[in-house]
Amino acid sequence: MKKLKASLLPATLLSTMVIGSGFATTTYAQDPYTVGVEASFPPWAYVEGGEFKGIAIDAMEAIAEEAGMQIEFRDMPFPSLIPALAAEKIDILATGLTVTEERSENIDFTIPWWETNDVVLVPEDSDHNVFTAVCCGARIGVQGGSSQQAWMEENVVNSSDIDVELAKYDNYVTAVDDMAIGRISSVIVDDTSAQEYINAGKPVKMAGKIYIRAPLALAVSKDDPQEILGDLNQGIMAIYDSGEWGEIVNEYIPGVTVPAIPGHMPDFVDTYQKPVAGLPELGNE
Amino acid sequence: MDIYDVLLRDFPFLLKGLGVAIVLLAALLSIGFVLGMAICLTQLYGPKSRFVQWPLVIYERIFRGVPIIIMLFIFFYGISGVVDISAFGAAILAMGLRSGAYQSQIFRSAFQSVPAGQMMAARAMGMSKMSAIRNIIFPQAARHAIGPWTNEFSSEIKETSLAYVIGVVELTRQAHYIITSTQGNILTVFAVVALLYFILNRTGNSLLYAFERKLAVPGFEK
Numbered sequence: 463m464k465k466l467k468a469s470l471l472p473a474t475l476l477s478t479m480v481i482g483s484g485f486a487t488t489t490y491a492q493d494p495y496t497v498g499v500e501a502s503f504p505p506w507a508y509v510e511g512g513e514f515k516g517i518a519i520d521a522m523e524a525i526a527e528e529a530g531m532q533i534e535f536r537d538m539p540f541p542s543l544i545p546a547l548a549a550e551k552i553d554i555l556a557t558g559l560t561v562t563e564e565r566s567e568n569i570d571f572t573i574p575w576w577e578t579n580d581v582v583l584v585p586e587d588s589d590h591n592v593f594t595a596v597c598c599g600a601r602i603g604v605q606g607g608s609s610q611q612a613w614m615e616e617n618v619v620n621s622s623d624i625d626v627e628l629a630k631y632d633n634y635v636t637a638v639d640d641m642a643i644g645r646i647s648s649v650i651v652d653d654t655s656a657q658e659y660i661n662a663g664k665p666v667k668m669a670g671k672i673y674i675r676a677p678l679a680l681a682v683s684k685d686d687p688q689e690i691l692g693d694l695n696q697g698i699m700a701i702y703d704s705g706e707w708g709e710i711v712n713e714y715i716p717g718v719t720v721p722a723i724p725g726h727m728p729d730f731v732d733t734y735q736k737p738v739a740g741l742p743e744l745g746n747e
Numbered sequence: 748m749d750i751y752d753v754l755l756r757d758f759p760f761l762l763k764g765l766g767v768a769i770v771l772l773a774a775l776l777s778i779g780f781v782l783g784m785a786i787c788l789t790q791l792y793g794p795k796s797r798f799v800q801w802p803l804v805i806y807e808r809i810f811r812g813v814p815i816i817i818m819l820f821i822f823f824y825g826i827s828g829v830v831d832i833s834a835f836g837a838a839i840l841a842m843g844l845r846s847g848a849y850q851s852q853i854f855r856s857a858f859q860s861v862p863a864g865q866m867m868a869a870r871a872m873g874m875s876k877m878s879a880i881r882n883i884i885f886p887q888a889a890r891h892a893i894g895p896w897t898n899e900f901s902s903e904i905k906e907t908s909l910a911y912v913i914g915v916v917e918l919t920r921q922a923h924y925i926i927t928s929t930q931g932n933i934l935t936v937f938a939v940v941a942l943l944y945f946i947l948n949r950t951g952n953s954l955l956y957a958f959e960r961k962l963a964v965p966g967f968e969k
Contacts, residue, residue, distance in 0.1 A: 502927035509924035512760045538914035546914070549824050551834075635927050662930040 494532035495690065497522055498552035501537040502633045505658050505714040506558035509537070518556040520710045521575070522680070525697030531690070539632065541607040544569060547681060553688050555681040558652065560609035562676075563730040570686050570733045572694045573724040573741065574677030575707070578652040580610055582669040583659070585641060592670025595648040597624050603637035603649040606630035609676060610650045638664055652676070654715060677725050691733065692740030698723060699741060750932040754939060757925050764921035765943055768907040771838060771917065775903060778843030783850025790851070791858055792880060803851075810848035816909055818845060823913040838910040842903065849899055857892035858884060893959040897952055904948050918943060 499507040499518060507516040514535050526533045533554070538546055540557070547555045548568045560578070561571050584590050596602060596618065604611040611630060618624055629646050631637040637649045638659055648669065651659075659666055680698070682691050701707045702723040711720050727734040729746055736745030754761075786803050793799055810818070823837040832840070861884050869879035911920040922940045926933055 502923045504927060504930070508928045510928040511756060515928075536914060537916060537920070539912055542912060542914065545824055551824070633923070633927065635930060636933065639931055639933055659930065664930060 494534045495526075495553040495688065496551075497533050497535050497554045497556050498538055498543050498546055499535050499555075500540040500543060500557045500633075501535075502635065503540065503558055503655070505654065507556070517711055517714050518558065520713075521698075521701065521707060522554070522556040524701045524706050524710065525694060528697040528700045529690075529693040531693065540605065541632075544607075544681075547683055550683050550687065553682065553690070554694070558654065558678055559681060560652075560676045561679050561728060561731060562609050562612060563728075564612070565681075566731040566733070568684060569681040570684055570691060571679040571681050571731055572691060573698055573734075573738060573744065574679045574727060575698050575702075575723055575725075576654075576678035577721040577725045578654055578676050578678060579674055580613065580650055580672040580676075581653045581656045582672070583638065583641070583649040583651060583656055583666045584647070584669045585644075586665040586667050588647075588667075588669070590648065590669055595669045596626060596650075599625050599627075600648060601627045601629050601646040603629045603631055603641060603646040605634050605637065605651075606632065610652070613672070613674065614650060634659075638666060641666070654718075657715065657718075675726055677728065686739070695738060695740035750929060750935050753925060753929055754936065757921075760921050760924070761918060761940065761943065764916065764918035765947065767915065767917040768904070769947070771835070771842070771907045771910060771915070772904055774839045775843040775846050775907075776900065778839065779846025779850045779899075779903075782844070782847030783852075783854055786847065786851035787854035787858060788880070790855060792876065807848045807851055810845045811852075815842060815845055815906055816912060818842075819909065819913050834910075834914040837913060838907075838915050842906060842910070846899065846903055850896070853895045853899060854888070854892055856895070857888040860891050861887045890959070890962050890964075893955060893962070897955045897959075900951055900955065901948055904944065904951070908944075 499514065499516075501507050501509045501514060501516075503516075505516055506518045507514065509515070514537075519535065522533065522535075525531075536552060538552075543552070543555055543557065544565060546552050555569065558576070558578075559565075561574060565571075582592050582595050584595050588595070602614065604614060611628060614626075614628055618626060619628060629637070629640070631640070634649070634651050634655055637646070637651075640646055641649050642665055649666075650672070653668075653671065656666075656668060660668075680694055682688065682694070698707075701710075707723070708720050711718060724741075724744060727738075727744075727746060733739065734746050736747055737743070738745040748756075786807065789799065790803055818841040819838060822832065822841040823834060826832060826837075865883055865887075866879055869883045870876070874882070907917055908919040910917055911923075918940055922936050925936050
């Protein structure tokens, strides 16, 4: 695309854009697909010793091998990932990404590959329970742009008289550390990550669970411009059926019960309407 | 593995992040220098027509008046419909154009601090405008510009750390990797990162101060 500059002068703006989009499709066809990840979100994706690791990373590599796709990972902060996918800066989003109605209007989800519930984390020495931790002037930590933030705003902050304030963080590790200092009294996070913090020896405990059965999935740009949604769906089913998925998950979260694939597919997601891409026998009627 | 072992093991990656920050810094300062100098010279000695001057003023006001993080988002997401720009390219462009706006004003104040009578005297002695700028005004203005330019250098080093919001993996992002993969140690890791930024800043400033001393006219500006 750098060559574009040379053609800028003689060509009009309109023809430049036409040439530009022509270039774009040819380069995309040869280049590997760019997989956007948030590499500070263990156990889904993180960097250790300069290498990408995590469930989403290993599973994405297995799916790519299954589908015969070339991929490369690109790390971005979480709040930038969905805009990047919507703007087609990346082709696939692979992280612990929760399926929500709002997101499904801007990006297309694959079939769900995981299911989480949210937990209320409090400091180890706290005597709060799930009710007292989320009320009465409490400051509660969430990751900015996360599904937990959306859920709290929809169900607690904006729709009830419960007096709480949300503190939004760049990532959950900072939120949990801030709770240890005492700036916030609790953190709402998905159960998979919460278990990870407890296993790592952080001074936190679960005060209670918010049972929301949120599906997690991969995502591609809206309307699947690269036509890879079907391949990804088949890839997810293939690594689940072969047992590879279970091995990957157990490597990062030992002893966890792996939810069945495909899990609960919410009605509001248009790519879950029958027939689902690549898996025509599935989908909501 | 405690945090010091991890830091030791991952130190090459921190240095790699520092390298990315340095390349970004060098590129944005170069763009800013060329652009800033051109704008300054046009504002002071170029045609006085408003068709030339107004766009320069508008450009300078906009780039000095909008937060760099917004500019990064605009350049990365906003212009992607026209040109497919990489995150690194977008960061260089957004920060370089912004630095140009700042540097133009640094240079303008330096040029204007040279008494106007010198230009008149040079012209009266038959020197062309170009020659007077090059041989009389510029050598004096350059001496005045180094001080404030050191300031611009220091603030731009620190701003390179913002490029991570659009996915440039520089020093700050590398530090995030260590923090999240070890589940904490924010104080230790950022202390090391702060030290690295400090060393880079200090080295750059020392070189610029040495340059300033070298250019100083003995017995006059000391």
